[in-house]
Amino acid sequence: MKKKIAILGASGYTGAELVRLIATHPHMQIVALSGDRKAGMAMAEVFPFLRHLNLPALVRIEEIDFSHVDLAFCALPHATSQAVIANLPRDLPVVDLSADFRLRDVAEYQKWYGKPHAAPDLQKDAVYGLTEFYRDEIRTARLVAGTGCNAAAGQYALRPLIEAGVIDLDSILIDLKAGVSGAGRSLKENLLHAELSEGTMAYAAGGTHRHLGEFDQEFTRAAGRPVLVQFTPHLLPMNRGILASVYVNGEPAQVHATLAARYALEPFLEVLPMGLLPSTRDIRGSNFVHLGVIADRIPGRALVIAVLDNLCKGSSGQAIQNANLMLGLEETAGLMLAPVFP
Amino acid sequence: MKKKIAILGASGYTGAELVRLIATHPHMQIVALSGDRKAGMAMAEVFPFLRHLNLPALVRIEEIDFSHVDLAFCALPHATSQAVIANLPRDLPVVDLSADFRLRDVAEYQKWYGKPHAAPDLQKDAVYGLTEFYRDEIRTARLVAGTGCNAAAGQYALRPLIEAGVIDLDSILIDLKAGVSGAGRSLKENLLHAELSEGTMAYAAGGTHRHLGEFDQEFTRAAGRPVLVQFTPHLLPMNRGILASVYVNGEPAQVHATLAARYALEPFLEVLPMGLLPSTRDIRGSNFVHLGVIADRIPGRALVIAVLDNLCKGSSGQAIQNANLMLGLEETAGLMLAPVFP
Amino acid sequence: MKKKIAILGASGYTGAELVRLIATHPHMQIVALSGDRKAGMAMAEVFPFLRHLNLPALVRIEEIDFSHVDLAFCALPHATSQAVIANLPRDLPVVDLSADFRLRDVAEYQKWYGKPHAAPDLQKDAVYGLTEFYRDEIRTARLVAGTGCNAAAGQYALRPLIEAGVIDLDSILIDLKAGVSGAGRSLKENLLHAELSEGTMAYAAGGTHRHLGEFDQEFTRAAGRPVLVQFTPHLLPMNRGILASVYVNGEPAQVHATLAARYALEPFLEVLPMGLLPSTRDIRGSNFVHLGVIADRIPGRALVIAVLDNLCKGSSGQAIQNANLMLGLEETAGLMLAPVFP
Amino acid sequence: MKKKIAILGASGYTGAELVRLIATHPHMQIVALSGDRKAGMAMAEVFPFLRHLNLPALVRIEEIDFSHVDLAFCALPHATSQAVIANLPRDLPVVDLSADFRLRDVAEYQKWYGKPHAAPDLQKDAVYGLTEFYRDEIRTARLVAGTGCNAAAGQYALRPLIEAGVIDLDSILIDLKAGVSGAGRSLKENLLHAELSEGTMAYAAGGTHRHLGEFDQEFTRAAGRPVLVQFTPHLLPMNRGILASVYVNGEPAQVHATLAARYALEPFLEVLPMGLLPSTRDIRGSNFVHLGVIADRIPGRALVIAVLDNLCKGSSGQAIQNANLMLGLEETAGLMLAPVFP
Known part of the structure; x- marks a missing residue:
């Protein structure tokens, strides 16, 4: 049975790239897509290249029932992510693609991003998502912070x-x-x-x-x-x-x-x-x-x-690679697509 | 068991696109690649984007043992195709991506391509490969002529x-x-x-x-x-x-x-x-x-x-769609890759 | 003595193209540049490619003293032009690059642009600026309407x-x-x-x-x-x-x-x-x-x-060609720049 | 009276760029263009963007009568230049755009270009053409070597x-x-x-x-x-x-x-x-x-x-700047064209 996936912030490029990759992922299925400003729209309107897929419409995050979700990707803008993830069920595995949980030291976060960290307690549990160097921690993590591309x-x-x-x-x-x-x-x-x-x-x-x-x-x-x-x-x-x-x-x-x-x-x-x-x-x-x-x-x-x-291995591909580990799937599942040249 | 595939003319863009698509095709396996001028080279040298794949080296066509091949794609230049296909085993299913067998009337071929048709007997058996309009003929064809993009x-x-x-x-x-x-x-x-x-x-x-x-x-x-x-x-x-x-x-x-x-x-x-x-x-x-x-x-x-x-649905994707039909596979196998945007 | 030129709306592409062309025009000199939202900025900030030129800073239109201006180019957005030109001195030659005066019939203007024409009396005097077909009218015009590209x-x-x-x-x-x-x-x-x-x-x-x-x-x-x-x-x-x-x-x-x-x-x-x-x-x-x-x-x-x-002959080059005629200059003055290839 | 200019090697990009710039140069006039492989062709055939100009047809170098030429630009491939310039009249001012005379030490030339220098005596007279640093030498030079871009x-x-x-x-x-x-x-x-x-x-x-x-x-x-x-x-x-x-x-x-x-x-x-x-x-x-x-x-x-x-200040623009100095013209003549943006 496929893992049920929610993508928060599906109206940006990294969100769309997640959908592209999951479209042929053998063990993942998208059950919810959020996009606040575009809530109510079909993904085919926002991203016509996804028209062939049977996808849920974009909704607001609060409309999502996370009890049926196995893992959430959070592709929201920096700063927004901290607030959103703080409100998600504490046992829901989350892969965050923003910068919000990359820096272990919240003082460093404030230095580089210009505002206080909004979820310092969550920060403690976040694992830095450079897969090849944090594989074991990622496997057991609840919250993985995607790296900068x-x-x-x-x-x-x-x-x-x-x-x-x-x-x-x-x-x-x-x-x-x-x-x-x-x-x-x-x-x-x-x-x-x-x-x-x-x-x-x-x-x-x-x-x-x-x-x-x-x-x-x-x-x-x-x-x-x-x-x-x-x-x-x-x-x-x-x-x-x-x-x-x-x-x-x-x-x-x-x-x-x-x-x-x-x-x-x-x-x-x-x-x-x-x-x-x-x-x-x-x-x-x-x-x-x-x-x-x-x-x-x-x-x-x-x-x-x-x-x-940058959109794939630097962001959404890495996120799926990490999610595969967190969900006990084969690490390369859905990710062996050959590059597109020319 | 996967179908064994040969690609003749693998050093051009349509040949490379066939390899790209077959890389994640669940029922096809590449067993031979030809590229006359580049015979002896590894595909990773000719197309570094295919470096992650374990592919046979490029050889000359006459070096290929077709007795172990289930289907050949022929991605050779126009005019070359006719001569090459005429020398292949008569029971080998072939999908030709060139213009050589697209025109049923060999006089039309001569008119548009400026030289006499070199294999008029083969032309009789060729099916025009616009899948959605010739699906039944393609299913039973031995030679399918890919359309112009x-x-x-x-x-x-x-x-x-x-x-x-x-x-x-x-x-x-x-x-x-x-x-x-x-x-x-x-x-x-x-x-x-x-x-x-x-x-x-x-x-x-x-x-x-x-x-x-x-x-x-x-x-x-x-x-x-x-x-x-x-x-x-x-x-x-x-x-x-x-x-x-x-x-x-x-x-x-x-x-x-x-x-x-x-x-x-x-x-x-x-x-x-x-x-x-x-x-x-x-x-x-x-x-x-x-x-x-x-x-x-x-x-x-x-x-x-x-x-x-043009390289996918207009050429190599169409070719694989037709090959799927000829080999009794699901028509969409290996072809549901989402578009890449942006 | 060079003709004194004002460019209204110099912070867009057609405005910048006017400056580019006038930079080597033998008989024109820029004395005023307007750009409402960017008033107060130097052109070198808005368009660093013009950094080598000694240009007046961007001002608001009302700050320009038109008594010292020989001709004004109006490179403002559609609809804005009508209002601005209506307030310019009635004897000031104007070349308008917007769509505001292209259609002789103000009913047609309303049909295509979705709002009533704001200066129907000026419209009567406007000459359609396709130089090669309205050369004589342009020579004596007070207001020339640049064509769509x-x-x-x-x-x-x-x-x-x-x-x-x-x-x-x-x-x-x-x-x-x-x-x-x-x-x-x-x-x-x-x-x-x-x-x-x-x-x-x-x-x-x-x-x-x-x-x-x-x-x-x-x-x-x-x-x-x-x-x-x-x-x-x-x-x-x-x-x-x-x-x-x-x-x-x-x-x-x-x-x-x-x-x-x-x-x-x-x-x-x-x-x-x-x-x-x-x-x-x-x-x-x-x-x-x-x-x-x-x-x-x-x-x-x-x-x-x-x-x-589109920016040159389709817009700003045409405008200068027309201005040359209106000012009694050689029609090709400043416009014989060779194309840039590659 | 305009200076009479020959361009040797006018069928490449730097040759075409020379023509583009000279097209609006107030003191230069092109009297000869060479292009060995394309000899006999009009420039408008080789470079349609120059169609509006009245240019001499491409000829072979030996067809040019240099007695009526004030200065020659040599935009030939590396190695070819040395041989060609060695055969030009010794009093003809030459600006070479190739690499052939850039390195004062002919041993360095051989090291970087892989073959012996073919005109070591000419090398002695060549001035390195980085205008802002060799202005005085260039003014009196007979042969100026354009720099690498x-x-x-x-x-x-x-x-x-x-x-x-x-x-x-x-x-x-x-x-x-x-x-x-x-x-x-x-x-x-x-x-x-x-x-x-x-x-x-x-x-x-x-x-x-x-x-x-x-x-x-x-x-x-x-x-x-x-x-x-x-x-x-x-x-x-x-x-x-x-x-x-x-x-x-x-x-x-x-x-x-x-x-x-x-x-x-x-x-x-x-x-x-x-x-x-x-x-x-x-x-x-x-x-x-x-x-x-x-x-x-x-x-x-x-x-x-x-x-x-690279084609202008890095090559042909620099060459004209140097030629201006060699011919006693204003250094900036013909070169104040504004950049093209966007």
Whole structure:
């Protein structure tokens, strides 16, 4: 019998991506969809690409009877999530895709998100959802906090290197290229086609991007000492995809070997042969991560590049992977869809 | 036990799309891949987006032992297909994605493709692969000829109207907008990003596009009298997708009702409510067709718009749908993947 | 001495395009820029691409002293223009880029724009700004109404044919492909990059697009009898450019000859040799129009394709061309910039 | 009287860009265009966007009578240039856009370009064409070597900082994002729209890109000691534009002040206020460079971003700027065209 799934906040891109993936998931079935401003509308109106599916209409959260729900995905905006999840039944497994439960220290949350944490008691139970590094905790968690999409890309490139101690910790630099869907379906001038296509620019530069909170937390934990990285994201004229160019001081062959060994058994992480570099086109629409390593001409310096689809592995795909673990399903169930190219 | 599949011509876009779809097909397994110029290479080298799959390497066709193959897809260039298929075992089910067997009359083939047909005896057995209109013949066919991608889009909009006699047959006009992957992975100046992005132009205008051969054949058959349509394709800066704007003289409500009735039970064809028009974004990466009808301000004139993904429903998805029928599998097996948006 | 120019509504795309063109205009100088919501800001903040220019800051319209202004461009939204222009000095030459004065019959204005005309007395003096067809009237006009960008493209293809009587008037069909900047810098979901890139759809179909009001007015005048055309615009993932595919019943050679003769002396209109078809890429950023004609395989049917840049020749370039005439300058002054390709 | 200009290699993008710019140059006139493989064709056939111009047809170089030529631009492929220029009249001023004369040390040329230099005697007379840093030498040069487009972007960000000694020389890192026209009009699979749009990847990574030869030469000269930088270019789905993200260790305010002071009088270089970062969209189609500086959260680290149009300021615009100097014209003549946005 299929697991009954509710998606809260189904009218945004990550909500729609959850529906897309669950559409062919063998063990999940959508029983409720919420979308406050669009309550009453059919999903086919909000997202015509889902027209072929037989889906419940969008309702307001308070209209959902959670007693028949096995797991809820919460794809609401930051800050909203804390309040909503605080009101859900305490035994309902929840995968949250917002930033609200990513930072263990609520003071860090306030620092990066500019307001006090609204559910500090729930925060204590939240598990950080980078599956490959928190698999056991996720399996038994009640609340899993999905990672930032950029934060995921950077960590896939760096965590094994930090844990293994094969790179210098004080000169890590992440130059990241991000597709536009990461900004959501929000009406902002800089997201218009006429403003965005055929060009690029940096944003949230200078160490101000909120995903730095996750890097700080996770790299410091992995290293056992404070680690601060440089991180500059750039907005690219592409809808899906993140490419993180990660510059490290370390022996390139050792860097490559460390990543290859760490991810050898991971179903979604592919480490390319030494010297080959990945493209975002090769993971689009999928839950896969491709990683490449190349030595610089300057000895002792290496470039690691990680690519993933921000909406899938960076968000909704990760969420389903975690939900599979929480529900006792096969971890890869519903997620082996091949990338879409071209 | 899974059906054993060979793909001849796996180094092009339609070949890669077959692999993508079969990757999650519950009843098919790829046992052989050919790619003459790239024989000896791994698919992961030719198409890194398929890196996560355990696939046979590319070989030359003559290296394949077809005695262990249940069905072959032939995704070779036009003209090559005829020669290759003529040399395959006569009892091997074949789905051809080229233009080589689409036209029943070999004189028509010569007219549109500029050279004599190389396998006229095989042509007699070929079934035209527009699934929804030749389902029974396909089920028992040995050789199915995949349709042109543009030809499919136009026919989905027009065949039921012609069959039902609800439109004027002498004033049909198809203005089509096509994505670039329809031109294949060929090195042509006009397909370069710098030449193609941010602009549009017509091509093969003036009644010269080869898919007119299919329109003539099929519409004349459907009408029981000669039907000639006007057809102008335009190349758009998008990778996947065809939008056919079909202008007809007929009663709009009747046009809509005819299409809705004809496709009511079809798993992949969605007729939108009267007045709503489809977008190529909503079928990208999928086997679905969306159709819309709107009345013009001039009485007795209607616009029908059909959208499909040229690589999927217009080519490789159609091919798998037909192969499912030929192999006695469920027609929709492996093809219910939701579109990828955004 | 340079002519002193004011631009009202300089914070939108057409306003910015006026500034771009005037930046290298030998006889114009910008002395005032208005932008109500952005009053007080520097143009370099609103449009950083104009940073190198020494421009006046944006002000509110009432702050402008028009006694020192030789001509005003009014690039305000529809409906706003009527009220603003009604309050300008009556002897100030004005080129309006909105739709407010395009339709001579104020009843037609109300029909297409849904509200009563706010300045019917001014309407009487307004000249329709399709330069090549109203040159003499424009030269002496006080108020010139810029045409719709789509309306311009369609008329360049059709007016000479209608005037010469070489095509059937009851079967004209315009299938138009439009870039996104035509929709302006407005925050609409369907204009987001993630919604728009890599796909296409029709909009304002079924004879509802407002530029039909211009087609009806102008074609009826040119023909001396009522002419109704079919017109369907499609939105394409490109920022600039319009391609109008115009289907007519007429002798193709005569169609071509008529256009070639009519435009032989026009500085901005290029009729390609018979059978060649234009691309929007070849006029991007310029004031040029390219026109092509091809015969269909069905005798007596022709396809005319016209391309222009909606922001330039379709709007701000046309406005400057008209202003040049009104100010007694050389018509082409400042407008011979070559297109930007790629 | 206008200067008579020949363009050798006019059938590529940089050749076409030269024609575009000269089209409105007040003091230059094109008298000869060469294009070996396309000799005999009109430019309007090769580049329809130049159709409105009255241009000489393409010829073979040996057909040109250079006695009537005031200056030749050489926009030929690398390696070809050396041979061609060696055969031109020794008193003919030449601006070469290829890489053939950029490296003063012919051994460095061989190292980066893989073949011996074919005109080492000419190399001695060549001046490196980064205008703002070699203005006086260029004025009197007979042969000016255009810089690499990426090399120009990196140097605008870094040269003043190196010269002023305000940054650490051993930790300079350039992560560059490049548009596709920099690769020219060549038929390569990775430049196809279907391969390139909607994605990104690094290329020539690991310290192998040839423009490193220029960085090494120029930065070492500027510093008076060897300087090696890290440099990784990424290919983006945009036709024009380079964005260089340059990471330096230095006091951010001092970095900004140094750049602002150095470029205060430069007509084409705009240093944005501290903390503002530029976009490639704001310089597209123009000869302008925008530079921004932002402090990192880690003290003593700064990010400098430089953007330019690779075809214009990075290549053909620079070439004309240099030619203006060589011909005694105003340096900015013909180059003040505003960027094209959107």
